[in-house]
Amino acid sequence: MNQFEYVRPASVAEAVAAAAAPGAAFLAAGTNLVDLMKGGIIRPSRLVDVARLPGLSRIETLPDGGMRIGAFVRNADLAYHPGFAAAYPAIAEALLSGASAQLRNAATVGGNLLQRTRCPYFYDTASACNKREPGAGCDALGGENRLHAILGWSERCIATNPSDFCVPLAAWDAVVEVEGSGGRREIALTDLHCLPGDAPERETVLAANDLIVAVRLPEASRFARHARYLKVRERTSYAFAVVSAAAGLHLEDGHIVEARIALGGVALKPWRAHAAEAALAGAVPGPGASRRAADAAVADARPSGDNAFKIELAQRLVARALARAAAGTPDRMPALPASPFGA
Amino acid sequence: MNLPISLSVNGVPHTIELTDPRITLLDLLRERLDLTGTKKGCDRGQCGACTVLVDGRRTNSCLALAISHDGADILTIEGVAHGDSLDPVQAAFIAHDGFQCGYCTPGQIMSAIGLLREGHAGADPERIREGMSGNLCRCGAYAGITEAVLEAQASLSAGKAA
Numbered sequence: 001m002n003q004f005e006y007v008r009p010a011s012v013a014e015a016v017a018a019a020a021a022p023g024a025a026f027l028a029a030g031t032n033l034v035d036l037m038k039g040g041i042i043r044p045s046r047l048v049d050v051a052r053l054p055g056l057s058r059i060e061t062l063p064d065g066g067m068r069i070g071a072f073v074r075n076a077d078l079a080y081h082p083g084f085a086a087a088y089p090a091i092a093e094a095l096l097s098g099a100s101a102q103l104r105n106a107a108t109v110g111g112n113l114l115q116r117t118r119c120p121y122f123y124d125t126a127s128a129c130n131k132r133e134p135g136a137g138c139d140a141l142g143g144e145n146r147l148h149a150i151l152g153w154s155e156r157c158i159a160t161n162p163s164d165f166c167v168p169l170a171a172w173d174a175v176v177e178v179e180g181s182g183g184r185r186e187i188a189l190t191d192l193h194c195l196p197g198d199a200p201e202r203e204t205v206l207a208a209n210d211l212i213v214a215v216r217l218p219e220a221s222r223f224a225r226h227a228r229y230l231k232v233r234e235r236t237s238y239a240f241a242v243v244s245a246a247a248g249l250h251l252e253d254g255h256i257v258e259a260r261i262a263l264g265g266v267a268l269k270p271w272r273a274h275a276a277e278a279a280l281a282g283a284v285p286g287p288g289a290s291r292r293a294a295d296a297a298v299a300d301a302r303p304s305g306d307n308a309f310k311i312e313l314a315q316r317l318v319a320r321a322l323a324r325a326a327a328g329t330p331d332r333m334p335a336l337p338a339s340p341f342g343a
Numbered sequence: 344m345n346l347p348i349s350l351s352v353n354g355v356p357h358t359i360e361l362t363d364p365r366i367t368l369l370d371l372l373r374e375r376l377d378l379t380g381t382k383k384g385c386d387r388g389q390c391g392a393c394t395v396l397v398d399g400r401r402t403n404s405c406l407a408l409a410i411s412h413d414g415a416d417i418l419t420i421e422g423v424a425h426g427d428s429l430d431p432v433q434a435a436f437i438a439h440d441g442f443q444c445g446y447c448t449p450g451q452i453m454s455a456i457g458l459l460r461e462g463h464a465g466a467d468p469e470r471i472r473e474g475m476s477g478n479l480c481r482c483g484a485y486a487g488i489t490e491a492v493l494e495a496q497a498s499l500s501a502g503k504a505a
Contacts, residue, residue, distance in 0.1 A: 001365050003363075003365070004364060004365070005364075006346065006364035006408075006410050008411075027408070027411065029406075029407075030406055030407065030408055030411070031388060031403070031406050034367070034406045034407075034408060035387050035388055035406060038386065038387060039387075047364070047408075049410075049411050051411060076400075076461075080463070099477075100391065100476055100477025100478075101401060101454070101457070101458065101461070101474055101475075101476075101477050102388075102391060102394055102401050102402050102403045102454065102457075102477045103388060103403065103406075103477065105400040105401060105402055105457075106397075106400075106402050106403070106406070106407070236473075236476075237472075237473050237476035238476040238477055333463075335467060335469040335470045335473055336469065336473055337473075
């Protein structure tokens with residue numbers, strides 16, 4: 001790990017000012033940052049410790065019925081918050097399907113949004129990676145890439161975003177509150193992460209000293225009884241998604257009034273599937289409607305290597321997530337959150 | 344540059360001058376406080392051997408910078424027993440052969456104590472396995488570990504009822 005200067009600001013304004021220095025990075029729990037620093041993948045010259053800034057660890061219900069989650073709420077505290085889990089069950093399920101209990105106890109909401117890709121070539125400093133070193137090339141292209149992107153990738157980068165949490169956040173129209181040099185602003189979660197294009201080193205629209213202070217969710221009780229997150233992993237637990245899918249249905253009289261669908265593990269950002277949602281409007285839930293939605297969700301997908309299987313896997317997972325959502329949100333969190341297997 | 348922090352470790356208060364902000368909580372425990380029960384496995388948050396309780400919650404100490412834990416209350420495997428009287432989780436690991444080589448065991452036990460405090464798994468083996476998935480055992484003692492956690496859960500709830 002490189003040497004760095006450690007500073008602990010007392011306020012958000014101080015934190016934003018302290019992180020304006022070249023080479024500075026915000027430190028929250030450090031579950032991703034410290035790992036990356038140990039591997040020499042990132043080498044910040046200053047860490048601005050923001051985890052204990054006052055007032056940013058609250059979970060609040062808003063007057064319109066939505067919720068506002070402070071950026072430094074720990075993943076486990078959010079997932080087990082009874083009001084949150086009842087209002088947004090698919091988001092709680094996604095949180096509990098990610099990482100391990102130890103990591104969820106430490107990792108923060110804001111940090112989850114900004115975690116870096118788990119592409120092994122990004123992590124291996126002996127490999128070429130345009131994200132780590134702009135212009136260096138991409139060893140994932142033509143390499144071991146069966147887990148890489150099938151949507152939104154470019155010839156410069158085929159990595160995926162690893163977050164489970166972000167997938168239902170995208171589906172449920174989350175908004176990210178950011179404090180930066182120019183004051184407070186809001187960004188739709190679906191606009192936070194960038195697709196790789198020609199500049200994969202740019203991962204989000206945030207400036208280096210933009211601090212996420214909260215995530216806000218609009219009122220969504222119409223989906224709460226029919227909401228799931230499913231995730232295919234290469235082992236039962238404690239693994240990143242090969243493909244994941246969030247699905248929410250607003251049902252009335254046996255018809256779908258409104259659907260929400262997003263995919264994870266398929267692109268460098270959480271992938272909201274608007275066309276798949278539109279394909280379900282007015283439909284009766286069932287295999288036919290699910291198939292149309294699943295086809296629409298991957299209409300633009302193409303393999304970036306040995307990963308054509310992920311396209312069919314994404315279709316099947318969307319269909320299964322819709323079937324599970326239509327069957328109803330479980331009364332209790334499943335023993336294996338987000339498992340696509342079993343009942 | 345000296346950075347003073349205060350920590351309570353197994354109930355004992357410490358004021359420690361950190362010589363380097365890079366020191367993890369794991370290295371602080373092992374190298375500065377000679378509490379070598381907490382193990383360094385992968386050192387990257389993937390194996391759980393370094394699990395300790397921080398303010399009552401199980402955490403990977405290898406990914407925690409010591410400097411950012413000023414004021415924290417730490418419980419390690421050395422602080423779990425009361426004199427010669429083992430914690431119910433320790434006793435259950437022995438009774439059910441919840442280990443072979445023993446290297447991952449301090450982390451397994453701290454994780455199990457954290458799991459039982461969280462209270463979400465109950466007596467469901469599937470929920471216990473899922474809740475313990477952050478602790479790898481290369482010897483493959485998982486069946487015994489699950490039995491041990493089940494028994495500890497049962498003895499703790501019996502103790503509460505009594």
